[in-house]
Each structure stands twice: as structure tokens, then as C-alpha cells.
Amino acid sequence: MTEVDVAAYAVITEGLTKRFGEIVAVDHVDLKIRRGEIYGFLGPNGAGKSTTIRMLCGLLDPTEGSGHVLGCDIASEPERIKERIGYMSQRFSLYEDLTVRENLEFYASLYSVPSGIKRARIEQMVRMADLTGRERTLAAHLSGGWKQRLALGCSIIHKPELLFLDEPTAGVDPVSRRNFWDLIYRLSEEGITIVATTHYMDEAEHCNSLGFIYQGRITAQGSREEIKANALKGQVIEIECHPMREATILLETLPGVAEVVRFGNTIHLVTEDRSLAPADVEARLIGEGLKVDRVETAIPSIEDIFVSFVGLADRRSLRAQLKRMRQESI
């Protein structure tokens, strides 16, 4: 990476690797995260998302490779990075035996927020987290959504330039998740760079840029549009026909088909490459005597792309898992 790159990107890494004994948790990851963007870091559980974030924050030392955060080397200048970043993990890192205000005051002092603006900053965070009137409530007595917003408040009380969110919405109800992302948009508008890991696919739609990680490796990275246009090797064909059961069984046997998924009345067909055209599919279905209403290509969803990076064997269980999460979030 050049010096220009180091200055231009909020996060840039080269060959970043972390091994725990025999296990390679993060395997030569090259990240490029521009200043001011909302970067979504996607991957199934255990893919290496959190480990990567932890290395960038100075919680873990990389085994190999290098990285710069806000122009500072993660290996040699971690202390300079720490003052300028915020970090919020899924565990929220709140002191349950401290009140809302005491938590905010504590994190303000931890980041040396000047005493002149401390009060105003705490007030601002209380308002942002919608906790006005609850300043003296113990953090233990807050519900999930409030805890989450308080944790966010604690992690940005020093106005960091870059905010790392490690699965910030895990275990929080859908309404709170939407509110949370509204807050993230506002922070982004203020110019804060956001790096968020998640395994909720709908949350990926909130991001300007995306990085996919699977088994410790980056499988695709770029702006959301680029990813949608290029990341999938095959294409997505949407089919409406009757009876669906027979159609599904038939489609699964077609050569060049990677996945057949049903979404309500629609069959979602993901192909392995571009050789299988919608017209071919339609011809086969009619040839088998099925009644076909509609066959056309569709823009792949983030979920389609996400699933396509996973080994064939794991796709079905991953779809099932994502379906559960989708239902939870409605």
C-alpha cells in the first residue's frame, strides 16, 4: 500500500492474518474502507469478522500482515488509534451497576472529553439514546434496545472519526434495530466512518460498501452497486408457475443450477454461470407440462450473493438460518 492510500482510506490492510494455534481465523485479508462510508462486513458466524475488527481496534495483535487505521499503523501506533476510534461490541460493554449517566460520565473521562463540553456531550447522548428522564436508572434495568443505544452513546461520546460496530444489533428487537440504523445514518451524515459487522442481510442494504468474509478470506468487496452487479458469477431467475412442488424438483436437476429457493409464490433460481437463460428454463418447464406464469432475471439480493460464497454443501442450512432471521426481524 502506498502512503497516499494510507492517508486516503479510513482502514486499509494488506495480508492481515490471525492464527490461533492451528486455526487460521483471518487469512490474508486486504480491506479498503473509504473515509465517510458505511462499510458492512458480512459473513456467517465464525467467518473471522470479529477477529478482523479486534485486530483493527488493537484488541488483538495480527500474526502476519499489516494495517493502517486513520493513517496510523495498527502494530506500532495502537495508542494513537485508540483515541480516535469508537468500538461497540455485541456485549455492549456497559456497567450494569452504574446508572445511565454514570456510564456516560465514565466513558467521557476514559476518552478525556474536556470538562467544559462534557455535560453538553452527555446530555446530547442521553437525548440521542432516547433516555431522557432515565439518567439515574441503573443500566441493568434497561431493556435491550435502550441498552444498545446507551452503549452506542458511550462509544461515540468522544466524537470518534471511525466507529467499529461488532454485531451491534444481535439480540435486539426489530423496531430497535431500525431505530439503531437511523442513528447510524445520522452519524454517517456527520462524517463518521462506520464499519459494522452483521449477519442480518437486510442490514447490509443500509451500507454503502460491503465486504464478504468466509472462512477467514475476503470473497468480495466493493460498493453495494458494484457487488450487486458483479459479485455473482451466475444470475438469479425468478419463476412463477404451478404446481410449485414439481417445478422445484425439476429445476434442482437442471445442469448449471446452483440453488433453488422458494420465497412465497416465487421460485428463486440461482445459476452457476450465465449459460442458462430464462428462455431455456421456461421451455423445460412447459415441456414437462407445467403452467408457467412468469420467468425473468432478477437483480440478486445481498442474501443471494452472500449464500453464493458459501460452499455448496452449506447453502441449504445457511438459507434456512437466514429465513429464520428474516422472520424474526419482520
Added chain:
Amino acid sequence: MKSRLLGMIRKEFIQMWRDRLTLGMMLSMPMMILVIIGWAINTDVKHMGTAVFDQSRTPESRDLLNAFTNSQYFNLDNYVDSYDAITRLIDGGKAKVGIVLPPDYARALKQQRVAQIQVIVDASDPMVATSAINAASAIGQVGSLRIASEMLQRSTGRVPPPTPLDVRVRAWYNPDLVSAIFIIPGLLSFILMQTTITIIAMVVVRERERGTLEALIVSPLRRWELMIAKIVPNVVLAYAQMTLALVFGVWVFDIPVRGSVVLLYFLSLFFIMGTLGLGILLSTIARSQQQAMQLAYFIFVPSVYLSGVLFPIEGMPPLAQTVAYVIPLTYYVEIIRGIMLKGIGISYLWTHLLVLAVIGVVLIAASILRFHKKLG
């Protein structure tokens, strides 16, 4: 830096204050020990229940029995008529000692024969047995001497010389040989060590268990700032405990403080630093609060048995003595007994200070270093 450290210390104090149960336990523990040792346990054996089978029933036998009563060791509360009765009383635990005087006691004395007196002791409690045997032998010897000199006077008409040997033993520092005075300062030191180690280990492990440690490591807070912030409130708490214990001990139980309280507080600082360092070290090894507790017992057990709190080090085999002198509590117990009971000053204690200071520095340095490793 100032803001970080002060904020962190403030947070620790708030958390300490919110955890009333731990706080209350820590502060009341020494008082509990004082009450137990001071009131419940009486290690000085006097007024032992004694059964008497006096077959002689003469002025001479009454003289001897009075000597037993006057010694205060024996309460002659059961006069019985048979040997069996004595056996029954001792078997039933109603008497600890039995005294049997033969029918020919007075006659034997007059005829200048040896008069046999049987003293039966329930030796299942060694403390009682030792006291009873010593007291009975002494009474026997004094009595014999007195009778011998009376007979000499009667037969020769001369006043005999006073007893040739006069050994006078003085028990210094604890003239009444009250064992509570010896044990209490040691036990208070042990409680101080136990509570400081446990609480700081818990506080640090809890931070890790709840995931807040992660937030601290990501923040600009320095490792040494974290350590200082954990140590300072616990030093204050340790001094609070010590002060309460001293005030309670002096006012309610008349524990003497013969030396300088200032010196005691000053030297205590080094001991407390060492135990807190040890506590943090434990917290870097333990993965949970439970594990930290279990590990702590590996320190508590040798400390309480080998440091001289309960048993004198001089009586231990050489290996145990060597171990005793690497235990910080050993030095602190000597300091606290020295200052409280003997009233000695720094000129006798500076080596102890030196050892505790070295142990404290090593433990705190080790805990900071190990803490560093746990992050990576």
C-alpha cells in the same frame, strides 16, 4: 491522563459502594473473628469439673483438697462415695478430673509413709489434660515440700531453710498467657489478606466476564492506569477494615496496641500492596470468578497454617520453615504482633519492611506483565 485515571477510580468506588453485600462482609469479617475468639473460644483451661472420692475424711485430706480448689484449676463440685461413681461422671462428660484419696491418707502422713493420691484426667481434650496434669503435679510437689519441712521442724525443732531453688518465670508481653491476644492479631492479618486478595481478583475477573474489559482495552486507558485504579479503592477499603478491627478490638476486647499506630499503618501498606498484586495475578489466571475463588484457597491454606498465625514457626520442621518465610503473611504477622504486643519500633522491623516491599513490587509488576499478555 488525569481524567482517565480519576474517572476510572471514581467508577471503582461507585461499584464498590453499590455492592453492599461484599462491602458489609469485608468490613464485618474482623469483628466476627474478634467476637468468636474473644467470647466463644476460651483456650485457657481453668475451673475444670472435678469429682472427688475422699475415703480419708480427715483435716489432712481437706487441706489437700483445699489446695486443689485454691489453684483455681479445679472445681470440686462432686463428692462421691465410690470409685465407680467417678468413672461414671468422667464417662458421661460431667467431670474432667477425678481425685481419689486413700482411706489411710492421714495415717500414712503421720507415720511418714508415702501417701498415694490418684488423679484421673479425661485426656481426650489434650488442652484440658495438660492443664490438669501440670496443676495436679505442682500441687503435689508444693504439698510434699510443705509436709516435709513441717516434719523436719517437728523432729529437729529447727526452722528449715527456705526452698533451695527459686525459679521465677515471667511471661512478657502477655503476662496472663491469654492465648486470644496471641491469636487475634494474626487472624486479623489473615482476614485482611483473604479479603483483599478475593475482592480485587473478583473485581478484575468480573470486568472480563461481563465484556467491559474489552471496552477498556480499546480505550486509551493505559495498563498501569487500570491497575492503579483497581488498587487504590481496595487499599482504602483494606485500611477501613483494619481501622474498624483495631477500634473494635481495643475497645471491646482490650487488645493492647503498645507500639506506634502510624508505623503499623505505614507497614501495612506494603503488605496490602502485595496481597492486591497477588489478587490481580490470580485474576489473570482464572477464567471465572469461581475459579479465582478456588485458586485463592491455594494461597490461603498454606498462609494460615505456616505463617505462624495459629502455630509457632519455631516448632515446624526445616522445610516448612523455609516455606513459611516466603509467605508474605509471615512477615506481616510478626510486624503486627511486634507493634501491638511488644511495642517494638522500625529498628526491629526494617527487614520485614524490605521483604514486604520487594514481594509487593514483584507481584504488582508480574500482574501488570501478565495482564499485558492476556490482551494478545
